[in-house]
Amino acid sequence: MSASHTDHSAVLRTEQVTKIYRSGEVAVHALRGVDFTLRPHEVVALLGASGSGKSTLLNILGGLDRPTSGHVHFRDEDLTGLDDDDLTEFRRAHVGFVFQFYNLVPSLTARENVALVTEVADDPMRPEEALEQVGLSARLDHFPSELSGGEQQRVSIARAIAKRPEILLCDEPTGALDSKTGIAVLEALIEVNRNLGTATALITHNVEIRRIADRVVYMADGRITHEERNAARVAPAEVSW
């Protein structure tokens, strides 16, 4: 793992990141020294028990949260020293998020939810194009309440990829979906990774899904326990659960 310290091809790289939540007298050590690297073009799956710190790590990677100690590098830039406004600029320019519970704006249609991002991005796709990539061309003007869970999640993927981000961070994107819908969503993700070369980190509880990744990182109790490399990525359609 010490190799990752000097890995300058990495898009994102953490060094001994810790995160301690304090609520009252109890301190929760959510991360206890994590060294993690995300390289261009690759898909990394994050696995681990509930409470092992996956979401915390992902939030810190995406600049939604700050580590208690340690460093996060985006290419050669240290994110740790940035203030809120600079972190906002970082997310705005480079990161796409997909959340477990979709987090769509209920008062905006599918197209508008995507436009929410494209209108603040530098070189975005058209919202229709992004939605087409996730197979939702027929649902452009539906409000979230008129879409199924899988469709909502695909809108949120379209929203994440529409700005052609270098980094895509997905927190249990299929967690709330049945297997068939989940596969459709994963296919959309892989498709984007292939077309745009987006470095993708994907949290999942589903051990099967790890097979679609280039690399699998296992977490437990705030630490990375081990990682493995898949010889070949399996297409989502071949995965089943």
Add this chain to the structure above:
Amino acid sequence: MRMLDRKLLRDLRHIWVQCFAISLVLGCGIMVLILSSGTQRSLEATRTAYYEHNRFADVFASLTRAPRSLLPEIARIDGVARTEGRVVFTAMIDLEHKPEPASALVISLPPGGEPVLNVPLVRQGRMPRPDHLDEVAVSEAFAEANGLRPGDRFQAVLNGQMRPLAIAGVVISPEYIYTVGSGAMEPDDENFGILWMNERAAASAMDLSGAFNDLTLTLAHGADERAVIAEVDRILAPYGGTGAYGRDRQPSNVFIEGELKQLGTMAAVLPPIFLVVSSVLVNMVLGRLVALDRGQIGLFKALGYRNRSIALHYSKMTVAIGIAGVLLGWAVGWWLGHGLTEIYTRYFRFPSLFYRPGTAPIAISGVLGMTAAVLGGLRAVRAATRLAPAVAMSPAAPPVYRRGLLDRLGGLLGLRQTTMMILRSLVRWPGRAAVTLFGVGGSVAVLVASFFTFDAVDLIIEELFERANLQDATITLAGPVNASAELDARALPGVLSAEGLYAAPVRLVNGTRSRLVSVQARSPDARLSRLLDAEGGTVRIGETGLALTEGLAEALAVRPGETLRVDLLSAPRGSWEMPVSAVIRQSLGQGAYMNRDAFFRLIGQAPQVNMIHLAIDRNDLGALQARVQETPAIARFTLWSDIRRQFEDTLDESLVTMTVIFAALGMLITIGVVYNAARIQLAERAYELASLRVLGFRRREVSYVLVAEQMLLTLVAVPVGWLVGYGFCTLMADGFSTEVVTIPVVVTRRTYAVAALIVILTALASTLVVGRRLDRIDIVSALKQKE
């Protein structure tokens, strides 16, 4: 359109009623501001133009008699621009259709025709021709009240002689915008008017040929009014001058100033309440929206939206509320202001309608309105920008309820669980409860303050007509006569008792403060007209000293025991130092009172009277009036029932209108606050309330949770509102009081009760409207959607 703006519009569509309610409250504040200060400015401009155009004088003086040759000397006083000497006197007028005589103030017109100062404006017909001695112009109010037109003729008693007169024209004058006869409280246009007559006719009637008994003058730019007045007084003293005074003591002008001041008070007291309430409401509604949007705000941040854009997004909502409120307030205020200005213009008979609210009130109210809205939203907007994105997107922690006193209390009292839900919610969100308390309390306060005017007027009427003035009629004599006239008056038909008194012009001086008033020398045993103390009891006038009305004592800054200099301005003239013996309560008018014997001993004359109060048998009124008309010594005969009717009529109209408007405004606050509080309550607890329905609670039991909480707060707010309302009453009484009108601070139980009742019913209606939404809630969907 930007997506955030689209979201904004759709959010607004959801809560537009709430936002509109806030805009209404805000608009009320703006409206009152525009209405009152716009009308005030318009009337001020109208009056100023009228005064200037018709050359309203700056200084006024009356005297017994001085030769016209004195006028050049007065004109030479440093600072005097133009002067005019006139003959002015009171005449009785006999109109064919009226049983009782009217009285009129006769003012002479110079031989050339057009006066130099206080130029009347002809509304119908023309001014009297210089060579037509029987022609007069009459004031428009009097002409209208009595149906007089140019060409009409009537008889007048001038200095005891019957003279036929012909009306040449109907006019208005800047000097008599507001005409009140001596002894009257309110204008009585039917019984009192102004006549303009050629000087030759007027002077010969009064034996004042080549002389004048009234002086008016204008000041040069930058002249020292006090110095001029002092000099005029010095010159006129040998000629019976009763003291010159400026516009600040000219009755018509003083009255108009008072009206303008009241409009100013309205502009100062009411709008702040509405602005603060709407600001608080914005805070409440936007705070709620931000809490609701928590996850979305986190998302925006995750997507890379800057804090600035998010702050702007939520501020736009407050700006929208502000703009709606301001525009609404401007429009309605402008429109009502135009109406009010029109009413005043007609009431004052200003020559032209001149509606110029001016840009200042519009700009100021706009800025204030937007500030109130934006400031109100500031806390919520700041909360939105402070949200950390990672925290925002994880679901909000369930509200922390704590066990405490409340639970033990609830257990002890055996309260139902639904009641406990209400109490917990109050304790959990004390800020929201406080907002409702504050708003509903403010509402009660506004209502108390508006109904208070009835209480004050009732008290004034009661004191005036049932405690201070028990006489049925008052005779004003043409001049002072021996006190035995009291006995003659008693012999008139239908007169049960008579009380004579002597009124004389005086100047009261305390250091640099001085006032021209009339002092009444009266018998300590007077039973018809009485003096009242602060508690409303009768004051017996003491052997020594001077009793002053409250307003006068305040204006002169004297208290009982302190001394004043009294300059008697009628024969035999002279100055005395005199202690103030008592301060008496008198809501209308100011005056000084003295023991009759003491007064005449002081000036070294035999007791005289120039006014006689009568108690009469109304059955003989006709005979009495006939006798009065034949008696030249009587200048004026006033029936107190007429005064009272006139007084009540004038007050009723304006008072009822004002009160209805204010009551409506007060109710609006309650609607705005309670509706919003209940909506938020409903939205926040929809899940909880739907769960109750799932558990088998009936609709009514569930509504109870919602309605009872608001009503509980309303009930608590009522006494708070009473207290604050009393404070407003004090402010209003202060603002509406002038030197000559003292508004008493009395609030009756009726006022408190009616204010509370109206607010409680309004609050109930407002929550019930929201409660109806509860019926429409789809239980299943409310349970599914966690927010």
